[in-house]
Amino acid sequence: MTALPLASLHGSLRDPVLGSISFLNEIMTRFPDAISFAPGAPHLTFVSDLDIAGHVDRFLDHLCTTRGYDRDRARRLLCEYGPSRGLINELVADALRMDYSIDVPPRAVVITVGAQEAMFLVLRALFHSADDLLAIVSPCFAGIAGAARLLDIGVVPVAEGTHGIDVDQLSRACRDARAGGRRVRALYVIPDFSNPAGTRLDLAMRRELLELADREDFLVLEDNAYGFTAAPGTELPTLKALDRASRVIYLATFAKVCVPGARVGFVVADQPVRAADGSVQPLADNLAALKTMVTVNTSPICQAVIGGMLLEHGGSLAALGREKAGLYRRNMKLLLNSLDRHVRPGPARVRWNHPAGGFFVRVFLPAPADITLLERSASEYGVLWTPMSQFHLDGAGDRALRLSCSYLEPWQIETGIGRFAEFLRREVGT
Amino acid sequence: MTALPLASLHGSLRDPVLGSISFLNEIMTRFPDAISFAPGAPHLTFVSDLDIAGHVDRFLDHLCTTRGYDRDRARRLLCEYGPSRGLINELVADALRMDYSIDVPPRAVVITVGAQEAMFLVLRALFHSADDLLAIVSPCFAGIAGAARLLDIGVVPVAEGTHGIDVDQLSRACRDARAGGRRVRALYVIPDFSNPAGTRLDLAMRRELLELADREDFLVLEDNAYGFTAAPGTELPTLKALDRASRVIYLATFAKVCVPGARVGFVVADQPVRAADGSVQPLADNLAALKTMVTVNTSPICQAVIGGMLLEHGGSLAALGREKAGLYRRNMKLLLNSLDRHVRPGPARVRWNHPAGGFFVRVFLPAPADITLLERSASEYGVLWTPMSQFHLDGAGDRALRLSCSYLEPWQIETGIGRFAEFLRREVGT
Numbered sequence: 001m002t003a004l005p006l007a008s009l010h011g012s013l014r015d016p017v018l019g020s021i022s023f024l025n026e027i028m029t030r031f032p033d034a035i036s037f038a039p040g041a042p043h044l045t046f047v048s049d050l051d052i053a054g055h056v057d058r059f060l061d062h063l064c065t066t067r068g069y070d071r072d073r074a075r076r077l078l079c080e081y082g083p084s085r086g087l088i089n090e091l092v093a094d095a096l097r098m099d100y101s102i103d104v105p106p107r108a109v110v111i112t113v114g115a116q117e118a119m120f121l122v123l124r125a126l127f128h129s130a131d132d133l134l135a136i137v138s139p140c141f142a143g144i145a146g147a148a149r150l151l152d153i154g155v156v157p158v159a160e161g162t163h164g165i166d167v168d169q170l171s172r173a174c175r176d177a178r179a180g181g182r183r184v185r186a187l188y189v190i191p192d193f194s195n196p197a198g199t200r201l202d203l204a205m206r207r208e209l210l211e212l213a214d215r216e217d218f219l220v221l222e223d224n225a226y227g228f229t230a231a232p233g234t235e236l237p238t239l240k241a242l243d244r245a246s247r248v249i250y251l252a253t254f255a256k257v258c259v260p261g262a263r264v265g266f267v268v269a270d271q272p273v274r275a276a277d278g279s280v281q282p283l284a285d286n287l288a289a290l291k292t293m294v295t296v297n298t299s300p301i302c303q304a305v306i307g308g309m310l311l312e313h314g315g316s317l318a319a320l321g322r323e324k325a326g327l328y329r330r331n332m333k334l335l336l337n338s339l340d341r342h343v344r345p346g347p348a349r350v351r352w353n354h355p356a357g358g359f360f361v362r363v364f365l366p367a368p369a370d371i372t373l374l375e376r377s378a379s380e381y382g383v384l385w386t387p388m389s390q391f392h393l394d395g396a397g398d399r400a401l402r403l404s405c406s407y408l409e410p411w412q413i414e415t416g417i418g419r420f421a422e423f424l425r426r427e428v429g430t
Numbered sequence: 431m432t433a434l435p436l437a438s439l440h441g442s443l444r445d446p447v448l449g450s451i452s453f454l455n456e457i458m459t460r461f462p463d464a465i466s467f468a469p470g471a472p473h474l475t476f477v478s479d480l481d482i483a484g485h486v487d488r489f490l491d492h493l494c495t496t497r498g499y500d501r502d503r504a505r506r507l508l509c510e511y512g513p514s515r516g517l518i519n520e521l522v523a524d525a526l527r528m529d530y531s532i533d534v535p536p537r538a539v540v541i542t543v544g545a546q547e548a549m550f551l552v553l554r555a556l557f558h559s560a561d562d563l564l565a566i567v568s569p570c571f572a573g574i575a576g577a578a579r580l581l582d583i584g585v586v587p588v589a590e591g592t593h594g595i596d597v598d599q600l601s602r603a604c605r606d607a608r609a610g611g612r613r614v615r616a617l618y619v620i621p622d623f624s625n626p627a628g629t630r631l632d633l634a635m636r637r638e639l640l641e642l643a644d645r646e647d648f649l650v651l652e653d654n655a656y657g658f659t660a661a662p663g664t665e666l667p668t669l670k671a672l673d674r675a676s677r678v679i680y681l682a683t684f685a686k687v688c689v690p691g692a693r694v695g696f697v698v699a700d701q702p703v704r705a706a707d708g709s710v711q712p713l714a715d716n717l718a719a720l721k722t723m724v725t726v727n728t729s730p731i732c733q734a735v736i737g738g739m740l741l742e743h744g745g746s747l748a749a750l751g752r753e754k755a756g757l758y759r760r761n762m763k764l765l766l767n768s769l770d771r772h773v774r775p776g777p778a779r780v781r782w783n784h785p786a787g788g789f790f791v792r793v794f795l796p797a798p799a800d801i802t803l804l805e806r807s808a809s810e811y812g813v814l815w816t817p818m819s820q821f822h823l824d825g826a827g828d829r830a831l832r833l834s835c836s837y838l839e840p841w842q843i844e845t846g847i848g849r850f851a852e853f854l855r856r857e858v859g860t
Contacts (some may be wrong), residue, residue: 001644001675001676001677001701003701003702003703003704003710004701004702004703004704004713005703005704006703006704006705006706006716007706008558009555009556009558009703009716010554010555010556010557010558010720011558012554012720012723013555013716013719013720018719018720018722018723019719022719022722025513041510041511042510044506046509047506047509047510048502048505048506048509049505050505050508050509050731052482052483052486052508052731053482053483056482072478075478075479075480076474076477076478077691078480078482078689078691079476079477079478079480079689079690079691080471080472080477080689080690080691081471081685081690081691082691083455113543113693113725113726113729114725114726116722116723116724116725116726117724117725120723120724124440124442124580125439125440125443126439126440127440128438128439128440128441143722143723143726146722146723147723147724149723150554150720150723150724151581214431245431246431247431255511259508259509259510260509260510260511261507261508261509261510261511261512261729261730261731262729262731263725263726263727263728263729263732271431271433271434272433272434273433273434273435273436273439274433274434274435274436275436276436276437280433283434286436286439286443289443289448289449289452290440290442290443290448290580292448292452292546292573292576293442293448293546293550293573293576293577293579293580294546294547294550294577294580294724295543295544295546295547295693295725296543296544296546296573296693297693298693299543299691299692299693299729299732300691301480301482301691301692301729301731301732301735302693302729302731302732305731
């Protein structure tokens, strides 16, 4: 057989969004000695000592106590297929009620292979024709843009504006879509310390967004990967906790509060769905049905690891997150402090935001922050970052970059920002 | 918000194929005392004593030896995200070469969340417009039909005929598609002891199929879930081993030879893909890129469990399978023997095939084997089976059913077929 032309494969494979992750891996491999502010990976402290057997045992104890299983039966669950909606749904529903005032039945929860599969299933369920559009706050997490691309879903970028989302633009997009015989079916947003921009919606904006969703009849896909990093006393209610009309589908991952390697996330979808025969079931039932055709079910071994970790923290997601949030806030403070000391916003107007949590800071430059500049930063100054244009859906963001501080040690942040400042002075002319 | 109409969700959610698995679960829950020949689950012996920590340790030893990692670095791999193509690709490529004469580089392998995700990624990569059709040998595994449905891929059923696949019909389907401005892009087939029909392609048919693929320019998706159950000395080469023109994409699962709960499978895709700039990479690279937007990567914890099991069997997939195949062949013999003793093919012409391996036997009835008859079989005779129509894409198969014997004990097979015979005598009139 002659080679398959790439042009004969699915269009997503020619979309830059699919290459963005491998590009970062590749440049980090090429410059192993550079200090990298590129990946949003968890800190090494949290990925170095996983007691798999201990966590699994803790979960098996729980199964025996709560379901009356004997040990053999509980152990067998780890090996078998298991329900596509998951094994730890009760634990998750309890934690959501206790920690975040999100009150849904376990049946409204589906345990997924990370938040990525949750996004994928939600998009597949909600989008049934080319007339349905997905609005995404831009710049955005590549995972949502990529999932939409795989499913040939039309995307409408909505700018962040000054409050985390430009609601006027979103409202206009809804009206424009309707005028063209289409509709904005859903909006994807990370309300807390977004990836990549580190922005946060305040309480007023959260309420305004939910009102707009009601008025314009769209669903909100809330991704809460970074909310746990908020300082105690500064937490804001999630959109889902404020949601009175079942407008919000809540997406979450255990990668940041437990470990990425378990590949466990979940989705809360309590929206009622009415069949032609009048019967009503939660949208989660549909997501679980779709999941049988994507991954069948999430590994019970991995669910047991996560379930055990959750139980060891009194069944509290917030307690799991609290343990880690301190380190991430320390790193964020160090990063902002280093930027303030080393980089003076001069006439050339380098500036950056000051997130109170999360993993990411956005830096605006007076010059294009493109691949050429990144290569120069890596080879001449030993410091890596991510061009913000990689996260934009509309070709914008060419004069901004993302700094991530989640997995670095304090000395790396200090030294790295020293290098970054030197790079800015010489190459960008600040 | 008022309820979402099911009709406003993706069309796959109204397709019976998505309901087929939950239907079987539901009827088994309703008749817990019935002996069930319905699910193709692994035998309890193989899912009762998983030494997770031991298998993981074995794999970590291997990583330290082969990659020169220290123990901490190796342990860290379990917790982190890891490459989307997988961690155990070398082990898998070595096993394929050693066991099945499939000689591909590790880069041609992608480790997936079960064979189901492998199917899903392959379909997404290969099908880029509504003009591309997927031919499926019918009756077929629901997982392939469901994955195609999720991606809105047009399907052409091809009858099994008497040799496992009706190549004339397939050839005609290719010509018809071309005449209509479309094309058959790929064929999905389970050459060894297929699910659901238990059929097997002989060597001549395998060669003929590959020739047809070359002539009509389609790819072959070979699912080898059951090949390991062939009696020693009766193994046939896989299509992939016979494939001289990179026509075959090979799909496999560890669910049957290791444990389903690990959710690990893989795909071999060494097809060269040529980009617009002339560069060539294996199709596996594209599948790995798509995977970043579906599940990011397969849990390294689960890959370590499977990697450890493989290493404990000298790195041989065949050795892993051999250990289990004896039990499955015993069960198949018992099933066929019980059928021969209890059910006499009378004038009403109940008949069945005699697979030499696999999990499944197909029984033809002189009457419709529908849900009503199944309910009666369950409630009055205490025996469950699967209507074959559930596996057909074209409304056929209404007078056939599937018996699965994989997870039953000998006494259950004997007693269950006794009940089945009684049911046939009284309800079907044999």
